[in-house]
Amino acid sequence: MEHALDITLTVNGAQVARRVPACTHLVDFLREELGLTGSHLGCEHGMCGACTVRVDGEIVRGCLMLAVQANGCKVETIEGLSDTGELAKLQKAFHERNALQCGFCTPGMLLAARDLLKHNPKPDREQIRAHISGNYCRCTGYQAIVDAIEEVVNGKG
């Protein structure tokens, strides 16, 4: 039985092939192997949401998926989604609304917020809160984050 496997995946549009230990999770792979340090590791057991990345179009906990499981998948991170401009409105609103202080949760928060708007373009505040409930922020108290997302919803972002 193999303890390390060859994988090929697409990360932010570029094809990547590597040999990885089976026990390496996706975010360690992205950070340590590919140098994509925008996805953060907070708790490493699925509570904090700082490691949120997109796999085949849907957000996942990067720490709760093995890198080998991403074989053949299309992975998108904060780096790629910033470059394509997909997060631009949210990023601007977060900046203007002071929706971050230390910024540790921000990449995951932006991906969760974008995921909400993709599935539901007109959420109310309660729906916004429910959708980001899996992302911890220890600085802002969440009000400013909800405000920023709401601003984009209302077309002001």
Added chain:
Amino acid sequence: MKAASFAYAKPRTLDEALALAARPGAKILAGGQSLIPSLNMRLSSPELLVDINGLDELKGIRLDKDVVRIGALATHADIEKSDVVRKHLPLLAEAVPHIAHPAIRNRGTIGGSLALADPAAEYPACVLALDAVIVATGQKGERRIKASDFFKGLFETDLKPGELLTAVEFKAQKKDEHSAFLELARRHGDYAIIGLAAFAANGTKRLAYFGAADRAVLAQNAAKAKDLESAKAALAKDLQPTADLYHSSQTKLHLARVLLERAWNTLSTLR
């Protein structure tokens, strides 16, 4: 923390998966939303992970006459989006949004959750309330287990070593049947303080509580009671809730009664 080293295999067929699962030190990887945290925290250190996500026959949700069959690999998100579930299993449709958060619902599976048998999880109570059948497959063949015989204790089920939970079968809810799902948690998506999955058909009720004991439990005395007040009183015979860090046993019993009161009208008046 980081997971200890393990080998990994992704079988292409069920037979291959069962052969791998029978090896000593093997563990099944479904959605991984409970297993991977326990690996990362080194609470579990299997020698081999058998990733069953390549088994297409374990996926999908389908209605076959009056039975809804949900494959073990159906994710919480699949169930949340399913028209079949919304129409024929409203209890399950109501329960799913309470499970963790969107990013976790995208990967966690119904089979994984049932096989883990977390006492605070939503699905075990749902399968008890709906009297569902759990389908398990081993090298010797398939077994069909009634939900009420499946849960044996804290994280313990009737699954034998090497057996794989492959599907769950529910009777489609009929027009004159009613259900209610209620959960109390400190924050959306947190583990339940206490929750209730309730079902009523032909004047009989099935009240399954979760977060109340070492497994989901049917409150049988309360279910037989004729009116709400006697049902609430009878709950003390059905539940001796385990206290947690924040809630005493008495508080949980009180909250169990609150949920029963909230569910009662839905279950009783709309016959």
